[in-house]
Amino acid sequence: MAEKQDLEYEKDIYALGKAYAGDTLELSEEADAENSKIEAVRLVVPVTDDPSLQVITFRFWVLSFFFAIIGSVIYQFYYYRVATGAFSIYFVNLASYALGTGMARILPTNKLTIGGYSMSLNPGPFNIKEHALIGIAVSTAAASAYAIDILSATDLFLNHRIGAFGSIVLIITTQCLGYGMAGSLRKYLVYPAEMVWWSNLVQVVFYNAMHNTDEFKTKKMIRGWSYMKYFWVFCGGMFIYQFIPQFLAPVFYFFSLFCWIKPYDMNMWGIFSTYYGGGTLGLSFDWTSIGGMTMWLPLAAQMCSYGGVILGYWIILPIMWVKNTWEIKKYVYPLTPSLFYTNGSTFHVQQYLNPDYSLNEELYQAAGDTATMTPMYALGFFYSFIALTACVTHIICFHGAEIMKSWNMAVGSKEQDIHQKMMAVYPxxxxxxxxxxxxxxxxxxxxxxxxxxxxxxxxxxxxxxxxGWILALPLGAMNAITGFGPGLNVITEFVCGYMLPGKPIANMAFKCYGYMAMAQCFGLLQDLKLGMYMKIPPRSMFVAQFWGTVVGGIFNYITMIAIINTEREILTSPQGDPAGLWTGGNPKVYWGSAQIFGALGPQRMFNSDGYYGWMYWGFLIGALLPIILWALSKKWPSVSWDKFNVTIIAGGMGAYPNGYITGVTGSVIVALIWQFWLYRYHKNWWSKYTFILSAALDTGAAFTGLFLFIFFSGGVSEKLIVNPPSWWGNYIAFDPNFNATANGGYMAIDRCGTTGLWESGNPYQ
Incomplete structure (x- = not known):
């Protein structure tokens, strides 16, 4: 019996892997009328339900609150870190399962009454719906709220803090505006079977494996370990290992071996430095720069993304740097979101702002010099224009007929999906x-x-x-049916830039309300679909989503204040953190965009007679490239031309300044091992170990970062600050004057030298 369950589970994972890898949405003409029309959904989602199960329980409130705090703090912590970490939802699933079942065994059945509301402390066994609702609540909390960008940028670069109450209201409103949109669109984007929201299927497999087949207690892993033991062993191992690149030896995070050949050469620095330059052939040994999703994300999509990074930063950037194209060396750092004057000195818009932080046109015009972007930063906007229009034409060319067929069926059909029918028993x-x-x-x-x-x-x-309302319906359909869609942050900046020129804070706020309301709407719709698959009562879903959003927003703010208060100088420094751990990159990017689109305005920055009028050609290029690929697919149909996704490639080319170019080599290696070799030639091993191993490694790495923040970086108290050890693996110029007592002042963290020392190679001359 156990062998049969193992086989069925592996079949489900394999089918899910095919569906999630971007295979064409398959509508079976012979589908059972009492099951989903979508093959992957039929294989993964059970057509069963027990309406008697209690969902919102005392255990739900306690565990969702606990994990929501941890998740929101960890995500906010990594918002300011060089390494990009995450709070694994798989850890929440596993840990909440263990704690929930434990609470079911030990808690009394006494009633807890608050006001007119009463509940039992222990209503019975810890059930699958209760478990899934905890995960849904935590997933809405475990993120860095987009409004944090506004609060961080104004605090760090304008020294303007609007206060706790206003900040929390800003966070919650930007996160919750999408609720009303989701409620109105659920009829079209949740109820129809065609609206799959593919990533939910991974969660459905995970919950049902734990509760229905009891995989995590009965199925054995290596050495006869249970799933839980396997998880904790690898989670603990990663937790310990991560101290090496994140604290003891940061050189292994920014490992640029080619710089060691000639560390005082400016060309080598700009091309190979993983901390300041393009990071060509750089290798990071920090797991957070790679991430567990490289083990299971679609290989074609990953290769498009990494191919874009390689094209943009390993090919185009080196050519521009060596040839000094557009005087790229004038700005010293090849990758920076800062603005500059035409002579290469740093531009600070603050000196041209009125007391209300709007642009003073007279002061700016009197200065007689215009603000410019570094060439790579300008190209980043160019790539984003390509990505936006390419997404639209790619969808039309390669998925247009499919979407129209599904849309007509979804809107015009009177036939209900089986899972929607089963939800009719709940109010x-x-x-x-x-x-x-x-x-x-x-x-x-x-x-x-x-x-x-x-x-x-x-x-x-x-x-x-x-x-947000205008764009939510068509783009939501794209996300639900095909699994991807464009981001609209640049478009919202453009609209507000023309509508309210000279107002950088307004531009940030408009961008947040316009872009985030729709993005949050999609997240809520996806959760509503997961609730339908898991047969969770809709009203319980409503409560859980709002609860997680509020808890997450509050602790996002608390964490932000703690980090800015302790790391302000590093976060605002043009040189960055000498230890290579903290970065103000995210708020700098947001503030840089606010200066470009808000303070100065697109009509000035992107004027056809100015420096950057050429960037509008990106819209046309993005619109045409997928059409060319579609035409090629008609000529040579045996080639999967649709896998060459221009949107994803352009997104990779514009990866910086959204992140450091550190983990590309390692990510490509892991992706090829897991998604090419293991998936193709060892499917049984892949299906058995991949998801649990990914969850374990991501969770261990995330907790290392949280531990370092709380106990070594002054997160709790400045008395707890512990500096990294001074040794070969941690050459850091603690002394900005390069005194002889400094720890390797002649070396940067990645051994690529440092600015101003290109000639002699000796900082003391």
Whole structure:
């Protein structure tokens, strides 16, 4: 019996892997009328339900609150780190399962009464719906709220902090505006079978493996270990290992061996430095720079992304750097979101701002010099223009007929999906709830913008919301059916830049409300679909999603304040952290965009007669390239031309300044091992170990970063700050004057030298 269960589980994982790898949405003409039309859904999602199971319990409140705090703190912590870590939802699933079942064994059955609300401390066995709802609540909390970008940028670069209450209202409203949109769109983007929301299937397999087949207790791993023991062994091993690249020897995070050949050569520095330059052929031994998703994300998509990075930063950047194209060396650092004057000195928009932080046109015009971007930063916007229009034409060319067929079936068909039919036993959330919630959040959004001087007038908030409404339906369908869609952050910046020129804070706020409302709407719709697959009552879903959003937003803010208060100098420094751990890169990018699109305005920065008018050609290039690939697919249909996704490639080419170019080599190696070799030639091993190993490694690495922040970086108290040891693996110029007592002042963290020392190679001459 156990062997049969193992075989069925492996079949499910294999089928899910094919579906998730981007195979064409398959509609079976002979599908059972009492099951889903989608083959992958039929294989993964059980057509069973037990309406008697309690969902919102005392255990739900305790465990969701506990993991929501941890998840929001970890995500916010990594927002300011060079390494990009994550809080694995698989860890939440595993740990909440262990804790939930433990609470079911030891808690009394006494009633807990708060006001008129009463619940049992222990309503019975820890069930699958209760478990899934904890994961859903935590997933809404375990993120860095987009409004943190506004608060961080204004705090760090304008020394303007709007206060705790206004900050939390800003965070919650930007996160919750999407609720009303999701409620109105669920009929079209959740209920139909064609709206799969593919990543949910991984979660469905995980929950059902734990509760239905009891895989994590009965199925044995290497050495006869249980799933839980396997997870904790590898999680603990990664937790210990991560101290090497993140604390003891940061040189193994920024491992640029080619720089060791000639560390005082400016060309070598700009091309090979993984901390300051393009990171060509750089290798990072830090797991957070690689990530567990490289083990199971679609190989074609990963290769497109890494291929874009290699093209942009290993080919184009070196050519531009050696030839000094567009005077790229004038700006010293090849990759920076900072703005400069035409002579290469740093541009600071603050000196041209009025007391209300709007641009003073007279002061700026009187300066007689214009702000410019570094060539690579300008190319980043060019690539984003390509990605946006390429996504639209790629969808039309390669998925247009499929989407129209699915859309017509979804909207026009009277036949309900089997899973939607099964949900009929539960009271639906009235549309008035969502409408009322949206109105309240919109009113609070207007209030926070007006009262706290965010420069965005009441009508600007409404326009931002309307932009999200206009684009949510078609792009939501693309996400639900095909699994991907474009980002709209650049478009919102453009619209506000023309609408409210000279107002950088307004541009950030408009971008956040316009882009984030739609993005959050998609996240909520995806969770609603997961709730349908797991047969969770819709009203319980409503409560859990809002609960996780509020808890996550509050602790995002608390973590932000703690980090900015302790690391402000490093986060604002143009040189960055000498230890190579902290970075103000994310808020710098957000603030850089606010200067370009908000303070200065696109009509000035992208004028056809100016430096960057050529970038508008990106829209046309992006629109044409997928059409060319589609035409080639008609000529040579045996080639999978649709796998050459221009949107993903362009996204890789514009990867910086959204992250350091450190983990490309390692990620490619891991992806090829897991997604090419193991998946093709050892499927049984891949299906048995990949997801649990990925979860274990990501979780261990994330907890190392959290431990270092709390106990070594002053997260709790400045008395707990511990500097990294001074030795060969940690050459750091602690002394900016390069005194002889400095620890290797002649070396940067990646051994590629440092600016201003190209000639002699001796910092003391």
């Amino acid at each position: 639906e959330v009235p549309q008035t709830w969502y409408a009322g919630f949206y109105i309240v959040m919109l009113a609070l959004s207007i209030m926070v913008c007006e009262v706290y001087d965010l420069q965005l007038p009441w009508w600007g908030v409404i326009v931002a919301g309307a932009l």
